[in-house]
Amino acid sequence: xxxxHKALTDVTFYPLWLDNTAAPxxxxxxxxxxxxxxxxxxxxxxxxWAAIIAKQRDPARNVTLIEAGKVAHGASGRPGGIVSTSxxxxxxxxxxxxxxxxxxxxxLGIENLDGWRDTITxxxxxxxxxxxxxxxxxxxxxxxxxxxxxFALHQQHGHDAxxxxxxxxxxxxxxxxxxxxxxxxxxxxTVHPAKLAWxxxxxxxxLGVRVHEHTPMLDVSDQGHQLRITTHDGRIDARRVLxxxxxxxxxxxxxxxYVVAMRDRVLATEPLTAEQMDRIGWTNRQGVxxxxxxxxxxxxxxxxxxxxxxxxxxxxxxATDPAGDRQLQVYDRLAxxxxxxxxxxxDVKFSHAWSGPIDLTTRMAxxxxxYYGGKGVYxxxxxxxxxxxxxxxxxxxxxxxxDTGSPDLDLALASSLPGRIPPEPFRWMGAALTMRALDHVxxxxxxRKAWIRLVHRLGFPx
Ligand SMILES: Cc1cc2nc3c(=O)[nH]c(=O)nc-3n(C[C@H](O)[C@H](O)[C@H](O)COP(=O)(O)OP(=O)(O)OC[C@H]3O[C@@H](n4cnc5c(N)ncnc54)[C@H](O)[C@@H]3O)c2cc1C
Numbered sequence: 001x002x003x004x005h006k007a008l009t010d011v012t013f014y015p016l017w018l019d020n021t022a023a024p025x026x027x028x029x030x031x032x033x034x035x036x037x038x039x040x041x042x043x044x045x046x047x048x049w050a051a052i053i054a055k056q057r058d059p060a061r062n063v064t065l066i067e068a069g070k071v072a073h074g075a076s077g078r079p080g081g082i083v084s085t086s087x088x089x090x091x092x093x094x095x096x097x098x099x100x101x102x103x104x105x106x107x108l109g110i111e112n113l114d115g116w117r118d119t120i121t122x123x124x125x126x127x128x129x130x131x132x133x134x135x136x137x138x139x140x141x142x143x144x145x146x147x148x149x150x151f152a153l154h155q156q157h158g159h160d161a162x163x164x165x166x167x168x169x170x171x172x173x174x175x176x177x178x179x180x181x182x183x184x185x186x187x188x189x190t191v192h193p194a195k196l197a198w199x200x201x202x203x204x205x206x207l208g209v210r211v212h213e214h215t216p217m218l219d220v221s222d223q224g225h226q227l228r229i230t231t232h233d234g235r236i237d238a239r240r241v242l243x244x245x246x247x248x249x250x251x252x253x254x255x256x257x258y259v260v261a262m263r264d265r266v267l268a269t270e271p272l273t274a275e276q277m278d279r280i281g282w283t284n285r286q287g288v289x290x291x292x293x294x295x296x297x298x299x300x301x302x303x304x305x306x307x308x309x310x311x312x313x314x315x316x317x318x319a320t321d322p323a324g325d326r327q328l329q330v331y332d333r334l335a336x337x338x339x340x341x342x343x344x345x346x347d348v349k350f351s352h353a354w355s356g357p358i359d360l361t362t363r364m365a366x367x368x369x370x371y372y373g374g375k376g377v378y379x380x381x382x383x384x385x386x387x388x389x390x391x392x393x394x395x396x397x398x399x400x401x402x403d404t405g406s407p408d409l410d411l412a413l414a415s416s417l418p419g420r421i422p423p424e425p426f427r428w429m430g431a432a433l434t435m436r437a438l439d440h441v442x443x444x445x446x447x448r449k450a451w452i453r454l455v456h457r458l459g460f461p462x
Contacts, residue, residue, distance in 0.1 A: 005332060005335065007335060007339075007346075007348065007349045007350050008267075008328055008331055008332070008335050008349075008350050008353065009328075010349060010350075010351070011267075011328070011331070011350050011351060011352060011353040012351065012352050012353070013325075013326040013352075013353055013354060014352060014354060015077055015078045015194070015266070015352065015354040015356070016268040016301070016305070016307065016351070016352040016354075017072075017077050017078065017081070017192060017193055017194035017195075018072065018073065018077045018078075018194050019352065020194060020195070022195060022198065023194070023198065024071075024198050024201065024202065026070050026071075026213040026214065027071075027205075027211040027212055027213045028212065028213075029212055029213060029214040029215045029231075029232070029233065029234075030066060030212040030215045030231050030233065030234035030236070031233045031234055032233070032234050032235075033234060033235045033236075033237075034064070034210075034234065034235075034236050034237075035062075035236070035237045035238070036062045036063065036064040036210070036236060036237075036238045036239075037061045037062040037063065037238070037239050037240065038054055038061060038062070038063045038064070038238065038239070038240050038241075038242070038401070039064050039065075039066070039227075039229060039236055039238035039240070039241045039242070040063070040064070040065040040066070040241075040242045040244055041065075041066055041217045041229070041241065041242065041243050041244060041245055041250065041251060042065075042067060042068075042074070042242075042243065042244035042245045042246065042248075042250075043065055043066075043067030043070070043071035043072070043074075043197075043201070043211070043213065044071075044072065044074045044075055044076035044197070044244060044246060044390070045076045045196075045197060045200070045386060045387065045390035045391070045394075046242075046244035046246070046379055046380065046386070046390045046393050046394050046397075047065055047067070047242070047244035047394070048065070048071070048076075048197060048200035048201060048204055048394075049200065049390060049391040049393075049394035049395070050242050050244060050379075050394035050395075050397060050398055051063050051065050051204040051207075051209040051211075052119065052200060052203050052204050052207060052209075053391075053394060053395055053398055054398055055204070055207035055208060055209060056207070057398075059207070059208070062210075063208070063209045063210070064209070064210040064211075064212070064236060064238070065204065065209055065210070065211045065212070066211075066212045066213075066215040066216075066217060066229075066231065066236070067211070067212070067213045067214075067215065068214075068215070068216035068217070068248075068250075069213065069214065069216075070213050070214070071197060071198070071201045071211070071213060072193070072194050072197035072198060072201075074246055074248075074356070074357060075246055075247070075356045075357050075358070075359075075386070076193055076194075076196075076197045076390075077193060077194040077197060078193070078266065078354060078355070078356030079193050079356065079384075079386075079387055080266065080287070080297045080298075080299055080307055080309050080310075081190050081191045081192060081193040081287075081299065081307070081387060082134060082188075082189075082190055082287030082288075082289070082297060082299055082387065083113075083129075083134070083187075083188055083189045083190060083191050083287065083387055083388055084134055084188055084385065084387070084388060084389075085109045085110060085112075085113045085186075085187040085188060085388070086105075086106075086109050086385070086389070087105060087108055087109045087112055087365070087366070087388075087389045087392040087393075088105050088109070088363075088364075088365040088366075088389070088413065089364040089365050089382075089383060089385040089389075090385070091106075091150065091153040091154065091157060091159075092149075092150055092153065093363075093364050093365065094106075095153065097363045097364075097365065097413075098411075098412055098413060101411055101412060101413065102157070103157075104411065105411075105413070106157055108392060108408065109389075109392070110187065112388060112389070112391055112392040112395075113187045113388055114187075115391065116388050116391050117129075117187075119203070120196070120199070123199065123202075123203050123206075125195070125196060125199030125200070125202075125203075126195060126199070127191050127192050127193075127195040127196035127199055128190075128191065128192035128195060128301070128302045129189065129190075129191050130189045130190050130191075130285055131187075131188070131189040132188075132189045132190065132284055132285040132286050132287070133183055133184055133185040133186075133188050133189060133284070133286045133287070134183075134184045134188035134189070134286060134287045134288075134289070135172065135173070135181050135182065135183045135184070135286040135287070135288045135289070136150065136181060136182045136184075136288075136289050136290070136291065137169060137173070137175075137177075137178045137179075137180070137181040137288055137289070137290050137291065138178070138179045138180045138181065138290075138291045139177040139178065139179070139290045139291055139292055139341075139442075140177075140179065140291070140442065141179050143179070143291040144179060144180050146291065147163075147180055147181070147182060147291065148163070150182060151163045151182050154182065154184060159184055159186065160184070160185045160186040161182055161183065161184040161185065162182070162183050162185070163180070163181075163182055164180060164181040164182070164183060165180055166178070166179050166180055168181075169181040170281075171281065172281060172282070172284055172286065173280060173281055173282045173286070173288065174279070174280050174281050174282075174344070175280075175341045175342060176343065177290075177340060177341055178290075183286060188287065189286075189287060190285070190287045190299045190300070191387065192301070192302070193387060196387075212231075212234075215231045215232070215234070216231060216232065217229050217230070217231060217250055217251070218230050218231060218232065220241070220251060220252070220372070220376065222372045222373070222375070223237065225239075226238060226239050226375065227240075227241050227372055227375050227376055229241065239375070240375055240376070240401040240402070241372075241375065241376040241377075241401075242376075242377055242379065242394075242397050242398070242401060243255070243376060243377065243378040243379070243380075244379060244380070244394070244397075245378065245380065246357055246359045246380050246382075247259065247260075247261035247262070247318065247320055247357035247358060247359040247360075247380075248261070248320050248357070249261070249318070249359075249378070249380075251371065251376060251378050252369070252371040252372075252376070252378065254369070254371075255369055255378050255380075256318060256421075257420050257421065257423075258361055258362075258367070258369065258381070258417055258418050258419070258420060258421065259359050259360070259361055259380060259381055259421070260314070260318065260359075260360045260361075260421050260427060260431070261314075261318035261319070261320050261357055261358070261359065261360075262312045262313065262314050262357070262358040262360045262384075262431075263312060263313045263314065263315065263322065263325055263355045263356070263357065263358065264309060264310065264311070264312050264355060264356055264358050264384055265309060265310075265311045265312070265313070265325065265330060265331060265334050265353070265354075265355045266307060266308070266309035266310075266334075266352075266353070266354055266355065266356070267307070267308050267309065267331060267334055267335060267338065267350045267352070267353050268301070268305050268306070268307045268308075268350065268351055268352040268353075269305050269306045269308070269345075269348050269349065269350055269351065270305065270348065270349050270350075270351050271301075271303045271304050271305050272304045272305065272306065272345075272348065276345060276347075276348060277304060279344040279345065280342060280344065280345065282300060285299075285300050286299075287299045290341075292310075292337075292442055293438050293441045293442055293452065294310065294311055294312065294438045294439060294442075295310050296308065296309065296310040296311075296334075296337055296338075296341070297309055297310050298341075305351070306338075306342075306345075306348075308334070308337075308338045308341075309334070310334070310337075311331075311333060311334040311337070312358065312435065312438075313325075313330070313355075313435055314427075314428065314431035314432070314435065316424065316425075316428045317424055317428075318427075320357050322355075325354075325355040328353075330355075331350075331353045333439065335350065358383060358384045359380045359381050359382060359383065360381075360383045360384070360460075361381035361383055361418040361419075361421075362418045362419035362421070362458075362459035362460055363381065363383075363413075363418040363419075363459075364381075364382075364383035364384075364385065365381060365382065365383065365385075365389070365413060366379060366380065366381050366382050366386070366389055366390075366392065366393035366396070366413070367379075367380075367381045367413065367414070367416075367417060367418055368396060368397055368400050368414055369417065370400060374400070374401070374403070375401075377397050377400050377401050379393045379394065379396065379397035380393070381418060396408060396409070396414050399414075400414070418459075419458070419459040430455075433451060434451065434452070434455055434460075436448075437449075437451045437452050437455075438452070
């Protein structure tokens with residue numbers, strides 16, 4: 001048995017973030033018939049922000065939110081919790097997808113992040129926020145050119161970022177793999193995502209939003225002037241509906257043409273002792289991404305655990321709760337990456353292992369899909385980068401539902417669709433091949449590089 005396999009033997013298959021006594025009581029499920037001005041389907045960050053913004057704009061508006069399970073039990077209670085300013089998965093992705101809109105998207109990202117932070121501050125949400133910055137570390141000398149190009153983009157757009165050489169990077173976070181880094185220091189850091197979502201739920205309730213948990217939407221029918229949503233024990237007639245259903249793609253059968261439900265796996269360690277912390281440094285506590293093709297991300301929690309994630313997978317038919325992800329062997333390779341990154345922590349055990357849904361699109365950024373003559377809109381597609389961008393997605397969806405005429409709706413990001421993704425069984429076959437290639441492309445190359453290049457040409461920047 002390898003060291004890292006032993007480190008996994010006692011894990012709990014549950015998100016560390018949700019394994020917390022601060023979890024609030026659930027709201028009663030919906031029983032009976034009701035009407036509402038705005039119905040939000042989905043109690044993750046997108047749905048919660050939409051509920052709050054809608055009420056802040058018009059306190060008299062009747063807003064209802066239904067959630068199939070519990071608030072934050074989708075992606076929002078499961079992420080790494082690294083806070084970024086970008087609403088489009090970073091500068092490199094903005095340049096790839098919407099080069100002409102980069103300046104506007106940068107401005108919108110800053111406005112969004114400031115609004116995100118102000119709400120948290122104004123309502124006093126305790127979400128372990130740490131404004132420690134975000135660091136991208138090169139795990140191979142061959143990745144340094146890309147890192148330098150990324151740094152140049154940061155400079156062009158006036159970011160408070162520094163380029164670190166190998167020694168400087170090691171001084172920030174010691175790993176034999178790290179060859180250099182960019183440390184972006186403004187409007188970035190880490191957050192406890194479940195505590196944030198629970199805080200947002202509390203705000204929504206305070207503002208008068210009706211919240212029903214354990215209330216899955218089963219059917220949508222177009223009644224002409226409104227939509228009728230059927231649930232197990234109730235029915236809601238709504239003038240406008242936001243489908244904030246992430247990788248589930250619930251709301252219309254066409255949503256999944258553009259969104260594929262990936263899984264992303266995460267591990268959390270036991271709290272590190274002071275002596276174990278000394279072995280890695282990390283006194284500035286940045287959120288960290290590495291440059292592997294199957295990228296890994298890592299951050300510290302308030303009690304000095306390391307949350308280490310980033311091995312994606314796909315299950316046939318976009319499964320969003322696969323039993324396969326509750327098996328130890330799924331986390332073996334991720335634990336191996338952890339061990340390669342921090343061999344000096346070979347006495348550290350993992351306490352939690354979990355996975356979560358990623359709403360992957362070819363653009364890797366939020367988009368809108370309007371249905372039912374504009375009475376219903378799906379907002380999603382963050383592709384694993386929505387802790388703060390979800391607030392932007394929520395606002396944009398409200399602009400569209402309310403037909404406000406906001407100039408932001410004219411942006412290609414809001415007014416056009418990402419590339420189509422083939423249906424099953426091609427979806428599964430393509431994903432399986434891609435995952436196999438990604439696992440070894442950094443070390444073995446060969447056919448894997450050619451396949452990844454093809455996937456790039458199809459529009460996926462993996
Ligand atoms: C493992 C992992 C790591 C990540 N790390 C980061 C990170 O470090 N930084 C970052 O910025 N982003 C990260 N993300 C992405 C981020 O977590 C998501 O983009 C964000 O949480 C999406 O919020 P959401 O509200 O759109 O989706 P969700 O939180 O998934 O909410 C959707 C909700 O819809 C509900 N729903 C679905 N169908 C129905 C139905 N029929 N009826 C009623 N309700 C329904 C679901 O139960 C779910 O609660 C990560 C994601 C994962 C999975």
